[in-house]
Structure formats: C-alpha cells, structure tokens
Amino acid sequence: MAITGDLIYSFIVTVAFGLLQQIPPKTLLSAGIIGVAGRAVFLIGSYNGQAPTMASFLGAVVIAVLAEIMARWQKVPVSVYVVSSFIPLVPGLTTYEAMGDFLRGEYTQGIAKSTQAGLIAIAIAAGLAVVSSIARYRKAVATRKINKTP
Amino acid sequence: MERYDVLRLAMTAGEIMLVNGGETYRVEDTIRRICKAGGLTGEEAFVTPTGIFLTVDDIKGEPPLSMVRRIPVRTIDLNKIARVNDFSRRFAQGRMTVQDGTEELAEIRREVTYNERWTLAASAVGAAASTMLLGGGVQDLALGAIVGFSTMAFLHRLTMLQTTHFLKEFVGGAFAAILALILVKFIGLFAGQVAFFQPDKIILGTLYLLVPGVTLTNAIRDLISGDLVAGVVRGIDALLVAGALAGGSGFVLAFWGGS
Numbered sequence: 001m002a003i004t005g006d007l008i009y010s011f012i013v014t015v016a017f018g019l020l021q022q023i024p025p026k027t028l029l030s031a032g033i034i035g036v037a038g039r040a041v042f043l044i045g046s047y048n049g050q051a052p053t054m055a056s057f058l059g060a061v062v063i064a065v066l067a068e069i070m071a072r073w074q075k076v077p078v079s080v081y082v083v084s085s086f087i088p089l090v091p092g093l094t095t096y097e098a099m100g101d102f103l104r105g106e107y108t109q110g111i112a113k114s115t116q117a118g119l120i121a122i123a124i125a126a127g128l129a130v131v132s133s134i135a136r137y138r139k140a141v142a143t144r145k146i147n148k149t150p
Numbered sequence: 151m152e153r154y155d156v157l158r159l160a161m162t163a164g165e166i167m168l169v170n171g172g173e174t175y176r177v178e179d180t181i182r183r184i185c186k187a188g189g190l191t192g193e194e195a196f197v198t199p200t201g202i203f204l205t206v207d208d209i210k211g212e213p214p215l216s217m218v219r220r221i222p223v224r225t226i227d228l229n230k231i232a233r234v235n236d237f238s239r240r241f242a243q244g245r246m247t248v249q250d251g252t253e254e255l256a257e258i259r260r261e262v263t264y265n266e267r268w269t270l271a272a273s274a275v276g277a278a279a280s281t282m283l284l285g286g287g288v289q290d291l292a293l294g295a296i297v298g299f300s301t302m303a304f305l306h307r308l309t310m311l312q313t314t315h316f317l318k319e320f321v322g323g324a325f326a327a328i329l330a331l332i333l334v335k336f337i338g339l340f341a342g343q344v345a346f347f348q349p350d351k352i353i354l355g356t357l358y359l360l361v362p363g364v365t366l367t368n369a370i371r372d373l374i375s376g377d378l379v380a381g382v383v384r385g386i387d388a389l390l391v392a393g394a395l396a397g398g399s400g401f402v403l404a405f406w407g408g409s
Binding site for chain 1: 171172173176226227228229230231232233235236263264268269272273275276279280282283284285302350353354357358359361363364366367368370371373374375392396399400403404
C-alpha cells in the first residue's frame with residue numbers, strides 16, 4: 001500500500017513541478033509517467049539492497065532513456081521531460097537532516113549526511129549524462145551517414 | 151530579404167530560447183539553422199548564459215555583420231523552447247518569409263502557457279504531494295498545501311525579489327519555514343498537540359517546488375556537449391540556488407531553536 005501511495009505522490013509531484021516550469025500541455029501526462037517509472041526503479045533497487053546512490057543512478061538512467069524516446073515521439077526537447085521527472089529522486093530529506101545537524105552542532109553527522117546527499121545528486125547527474133552522451137553519439141553517427149551518401 | 155533582417159530573426163529566436171532556459175547547444179543550433187535557411191553562410195554563434203554573440207562573414211564580398219545581445223534576466227518557460235525549436239525547423243524548410251517569422255516569434259514571446267491560477271493550484275497540490283512523498287501523515291496534507299500555495303503566491307507578488315539574484319529562493323525558504331512553524335504552533339495552542347504535525351516535512355514539501363531543476367539539467371547537458379563555460383556557470387548557479395533555499399529555511403529554524 002505504501003508503495004502505491006508513493007508512486008501516486010510521485011506522479012502528482014512530477015506533474016505539478018512540470019506545470020511550474022511551464023512544460024507544454026501535451027507532455028504533462030507523459031512526464032508524470034516517466035517520473036513514476038524513475039521512482040519505481042529507485043524503490044525496486046532499494047528493496048533489493050542497492051545503496052541509495054546506485055538506486056538513484058538506475059532511476060535516473062531509466063528517466064533519461066524514457067525521456068529520449070518520448071522526445072522523439074512527441075517532437076519536443078528532451079529536457080522538457082527530464083527537468084520534472086527527476087524531482088521525486090532528489091535527496092531532499094537527507095540534505096535537510098544534514099542542515100539540522102549542522103545547526104545543532106553535530107558536525108560529524110552533518111558531514112556524513114551531506115556527503116551522502118551530494119553523492120546521490122552526482123549519481124543522478126551521472127545517470128542523465130550517460131544516456132544523453134549515448135544519444136549524442138548515435139545522432140553524430142546518423143548525421144555522418146547522411147553526409148557520406150551524397 | 152535583407153541580410154540583417156535574417157540576422158535579427160535568428161538573434162531573436164536565440165534570445166527567446168536562452169531567456170526561457172534553453173540549453174546552449176540548442177540555442178546555437180537554432181541560430182545556425184535560421185541563418186542557413188535565410189541564406190547567410192559562415193555564421194558563428196557564441197552563446198553563454200548571460201549573452202549571445204553572433205557574427206556572419208561570408209566570403210562573397212559582403213561586409214561582415216555582427217550582433218551582441220545581453221540576457222540580464224532569465225525565467226523558465228519550457229513550452230517556449232519547444233515552440234521556438236519547432237518554429238526553426240519549419241523556417242528551415244523554407245516556406246516562410248522573414249516577416250512571417252518575426253510575427254510568429256513575437257506571438258510566442260507574448261503567450262502565457264499556464265496563467266497564475268494554474269501555477270498556484272499546481273504549487274498547492276505539488277507541495278502537499280511532496281510532503282506526503284517525504285513521509286508526512288495525512289494531517290500534514292492540508293498544511294503542506296497551504297504553505298506551498300502561500301509561499302508561491304508571496305513570491306509571485308513581490309517583484310522586488312527579482313532584482314537581486316538568489317534573494318527569491320532565500321526569502322521563499324524563510325517564508326515557508328516561518329509559515330509552517332507558526333501554523334503548527336497555532337494549531338498546537340488550540341488542539342493542545344504539537345507533536346501531531348511534522349513541520350520538517352511541510353517545509354521541505356514547499357522547498358521541493360523551488361528546486362533548480364532546469365538549471366541543473368542544463369548544466370549537465372551543457373557540460374557533456376562541450377560548452378564548458380556555460381555548464382560550469384549553470385552548475386554554480388544551481389548550487390547557489392540550493393544553498394539559498396537551505397540558508398533561508400535554516401536561518402529561520404536556527405532562530406526558532408531546535409529543529
């Protein structure tokens with residue numbers, strides 16, 4: 001039950017954040033579904049004993065792949081989907097707890113938590129970067145072929 | 151069709167994209183595509199997050215043309231990016247005059263995708279949902295919505311906040327924290343149960359709406375496409391915005407004493 005609720009809230013958060021970033025109306029639904037997919041992969045990874053960094057990385061990869069596919073289908077820039085879909089993966093609670101620790105003077109705890117949050121953020125960025133560099137490579141190969149033929 | 155008309159059209163298209171949060175390579179591609187379709191060869195566009203430099207120098211004996219435009223303020227409107235992207239592709243197919251193109255760009259610049267009513271509704275719903283996503287209880291739902299709605303409405307009203315960078319995020323974080331803490335305290339005074347609510351989750355639910363998602367995504371995409379200057383600058387921008395959010399709410403929490 002908790003997982004169902006989690007996925008529903010991920011969908012709402014993704015759509016609401018997308019609306020705040022003014023993404024095209026026709027992409028709201030698909031962006032929400034991509035956000036849910038990313039969160040689902042994160043949860044599956046976590047339940048199977050993956051570290052939060054690895055689970056976030058996998059979630060980000062799935063988001064980026066689905067975003068590349070949908071962008072080609074709906075003919076809009078890829079970033080339209082990515083900007084809102086990764087919001088459910090953001091390590092907000094960890095960052096917030098780290099801030100609370102610093103305010104209370106518990107620096108060791110704070111540094112441990114902010115390091116974890118930073119690593120998760122880097123993992124998400126890496127997941128997005130890997131997929132989009134592969135997409136760029138494929139695009140470069142495709143244009144080279146076109147230029148060769150005539 | 152004059153050369154400078156095409157140049158101006160390309161520059162305007164690039165400017166709309168950059169102002170509304172387009173990636174650097176996409177802006178450069180758009181400018182290149184429009185210049186090519188308008189018959190300008192040998193164009194060089196250099197785009198940074200704060201300005202566009204565009205020069206055309208074809209070897210046919212015409213004097214070189216150049217144009218620089220500063221981008222002092224940036225907002226986020228991804229629908230405009232998609233629209234301009236689509237426009238440049240249609241313009242490149244060559245069935246559109248420069249006059250028509252200028253008019254269409256002016257219309258894209260004017261239009262509003264979601265008006266304030268929609269964005270405020272989205273902030274209320276989104277803040278409530280992210281409060282729940284972070285593990286808040288059903289009792290936090292309404293408070294999350296109220297805090298999210300009020301914070302966004304407050305930030306919309308105060309245009310003064312746009313004058314200084316990072317002030318908006320700092321004030322937003324502080325406002326959300328103050329409102330959440332006061333509301334919880336107030337309800338606690340009447341109901342006699344303060345521990346019932348989780349103010350941390352409520353504050354964080356609103357902060358989620360202010361996460362610099364577009365800046366972060368663009369920083370990554372700029373870096374891997376080789377636009378190092380723009381990528382690093384945007385990364386630092388995102389980091390400072392996140393720092394301002396944490397600083398604003400942390401400031402209030404430190405005064406309140408014990409989070």
